[in-house]
Structures are given as structure tokens and as C-alpha cells.
Amino acid sequence: MTTLQDCIALDAADPLRELRDLFTLPQGVIYLDGNSLGPLPKAAPGRIAHAVQQEWGEGLIRSWNTAGWFELPQRLGDKIGTLVGARPGEVVATDSTSINLFKVLSAALSIAHADAPSRRTIVSERSNFPTDLYIAESLCRERGMTLRLVEADELGSAIDGRTAVLMLTHVNYRTGAMHDMRAVTAAAHAAGALVVWDLAHSAGAVEVDLHGAQADFAIGCGYKYLNGGPGAPAFVWAHPRHADRFWQPLAGWWSHAAPFAFTPDYRPAPGIARYLCGTQPILSMTALECGLDTVLAAQPHGGMQALRRKSLALTDLFIALVEERCGGQGLGLATPREHARRGSQVCLTRDEGAYAIVQALIARGVIGDFRAGRPDILRFGLTPLYLRFEDVWHAVEHLWQVLDAGEWRRDEFNRQHAVT
Numbered sequence: 001m002t003t004l005q006d007c008i009a010l011d012a013a014d015p016l017r018e019l020r021d022l023f024t025l026p027q028g029v030i031y032l033d034g035n036s037l038g039p040l041p042k043a044a045p046g047r048i049a050h051a052v053q054q055e056w057g058e059g060l061i062r063s064w065n066t067a068g069w070f071e072l073p074q075r076l077g078d079k080i081g082t083l084v085g086a087r088p089g090e091v092v093a094t095d096s097t098s099i100n101l102f103k104v105l106s107a108a109l110s111i112a113h114a115d116a117p118s119r120r121t122i123v124s125e126r127s128n129f130p131t132d133l134y135i136a137e138s139l140c141r142e143r144g145m146t147l148r149l150v151e152a153d154e155l156g157s158a159i160d161g162r163t164a165v166l167m168l169t170h171v172n173y174r175t176g177a178m179h180d181m182r183a184v185t186a187a188a189h190a191a192g193a194l195v196v197w198d199l200a201h202s203a204g205a206v207e208v209d210l211h212g213a214q215a216d217f218a219i220g221c222g223y224k225y226l227n228g229g230p231g232a233p234a235f236v237w238a239h240p241r242h243a244d245r246f247w248q249p250l251a252g253w254w255s256h257a258a259p260f261a262f263t264p265d266y267r268p269a270p271g272i273a274r275y276l277c278g279t280q281p282i283l284s285m286t287a288l289e290c291g292l293d294t295v296l297a298a299q300p301h302g303g304m305q306a307l308r309r310k311s312l313a314l315t316d317l318f319i320a321l322v323e324e325r326c327g328g329q330g331l332g333l334a335t336p337r338e339h340a341r342r343g344s345q346v347c348l349t350r351d352e353g354a355y356a357i358v359q360a361l362i363a364r365g366v367i368g369d370f371r372a373g374r375p376d377i378l379r380f381g382l383t384p385l386y387l388r389f390e391d392v393w394h395a396v397e398h399l400w401q402v403l404d405a406g407e408w409r410r411d412e413f414n415r416q417h418a419v420t
């Protein structure tokens, strides 16, 4: 049995323990939802106030030049690049994940079509995040192509001579299962398809090496493990071998080679800058930078490698404690046990009451979330930047209490909210 004392000892020996101080975390809350919305970096309110009062209030329009507003997509993109195995100048922070997916998927389809017009299918996983599937479906309608959805274990045989693009999310949002990016990309390339990776649940959570995997395109989310704040700008990467091929479809003036030349005709910027569209939300970009800096603060302590090591230790501990303490309570495990196949979350299944159990936990200050499906999922994101082993112990203790006493059956926990 793992005891609370064991967990406290693990925290004392944790080389990343000081990073928790970078965040404002409410008293009495154990936050296991950083995979949906990262917490507030302590630096953010002051930095945003400065952007409002000085940069906007005093600097006015001048701040585009004097406060570095113009270069923010690239500056933040470079910070993100260090976390995902991209090189300087290859990533921009901009727009939302959905919008960036539309851009890269469209570019990938254009490239595939130019190289092999007979390839007319996008392949993805049926359990991919819905927005990714909807964007792919709309592009397919527009181009008269087909979206083919399969289970993860059918991907190998689903990619064939008709496949233009394989579109996958690296870490599955519902189960926390992670693809082998290098192997899947190599297999798709061998079959003549391009690969678009969604890193929404990967960037800042697991080690990613886009160049090592020879990936074609990638996008990801700013408000999850990158702690950029609600609705934070997302990011986009194109391998340099593709970045200058084709226009992306949202060819706004920020993607122009010379936006301030104000020419009536369009000329795409070289490199990843052509994946910008219009003017950036500067205050949101400012908040995103504070979030990125919390992840980069792990650099002197071993960076993503150290974060990943702790993340695996936290998820291992969570699984072990659930099995030790909550056996016989009807819980199943949706997340792979194998480290190489696991992201930074643990997803439990239960035939009955999953939503209410999550609500009862939230009432106790243990914030996870619920994802409907067959079976329903209780989802717990374990973020190594600010979670302690002790928090994992207490979270599972609360889970046991909610289940053992049937607390989740109370009416108040069985009323559905708009956002789950």
C-alpha cells in the first residue's frame, strides 16, 4: 500500500517542486483539469495590466513597434517550438486550434492533390476530438473528398493508395492514449500520405519531436498544458519542406509578404508567417506568453524530459491508488498502462454515475471533468508543473469517499451543466 507519508516523501525529493509557486491555485482545490484549462500563472495579472495600462494606454499605436506586438506570433512560436521539436522560425502562435487545423489540412490536401490527384481521402480516428472531425468533414465537402474514420488499431490497414492525408491527435482527449508519432508518420509516408498532428494534449505535457518524426504539419492549443488562459491563441507548424508550398486558405494581410505595403494583390510571406491571418489579440498573446514561461521555467530542472518523468510518476501513482483503494467500485481504466502509450491524464470508466461522481468531487474541491460516451469517462489531467504526489493521494481518497458512501447519488450532483 502507498501511504500519504510515501507521497509526502516523493514531494520532498521532487526536483520540480518549486515550480508550483509560479501559479495562483485556489485554497482547498486539487486541480486535475489542466488538460482543459491551465491555471493562472502568478505573473499574468501584472503582465496583462502592464500591457493594458502602459502598452495600450500610454504607447497606443506605437506599441506595435515599441512593445514588440508585431513580432509576438513569432516570439511565442519560438518558445513553443522548443517544446515540440521545431526549430526557431518554424512556429507561430495565432488563431484557434480549429482555425489552424483548417489552414494546415487545406494546405496538406493541396500538396497531396498536386503530387497525387487520385488520392481523395482523409483518414482519422473515430474517437478524435470532434472539432477536428468537423473541420475535416467541411473540407471534404468543399473539395468533393471523403473522410474515413476508423478505430486506432485499424489505422495501419486504413491508409492506402487513396489516402491523401492522415489527420490524428497525438494524445487522445478521451482516453489519454498516445500514438507513436515517429512510427505512425513513417508508415503513412511509406503509403504515400501526408500527416497532420494535433498536439492539443501533447504540447507542454509529453516530449514531442516533430523533426525527429519527420512530421508534415502540426497544430496545438494554448490554453491547456501551456497555461495561456481561457481561449488563448493556438499554434501552427509546417515542416520547412512544405511551408512555402501553396497558400493557406485564410490568406489575410498578416500572411502577406509585406502587410504594410498595402498592395491590392496577394503575395504569401515566406515560411510559417503565411499561416497567420489577421491582427492578433495582443492581450491574449500577452497572457499566453506568461503561460509558456511557466513551462519553460522547467528548463533548468531538466525541461520536458523532467516534466514527462514526473507526469508518468503522477499518473502511475494515481492508477495504483485507484486500484488499491477503489477496487470493487465499478471503475475501469481507459488509459493505457504502458508509458510509451500514455499522455498526461488518467481516464476512468464507469457504467453508471460518472457525471455525478465528477460533480461530487468538484464539490469537494477535486476538479476533474466528465466526457460522455460508451462507457462514460471520468477524466483527470495530472500536470507535473504544479501537482504534488500528496495531491494525488488526497484526490483518490476523495474519490473513494464519494463512491463508498454513495454521495454521488445526491440530486445536486445529477443536474447537467452546459460545459462539462
Ligand SMILES: *Cc1c(COP(=O)(O)O)cnc(C)c1O
Pocket: 096, 097, 098, 099, 129, 131, 132, 169, 173, 198, 200, 201, 221, 234
Ligand atoms: C482542445 C482541443 C481543441 C480545441 O480547439 P479550439 O479551436 O481551441 O476550440 C481542438 N482539438 C483537440 C484535439 C483538442 O483537444
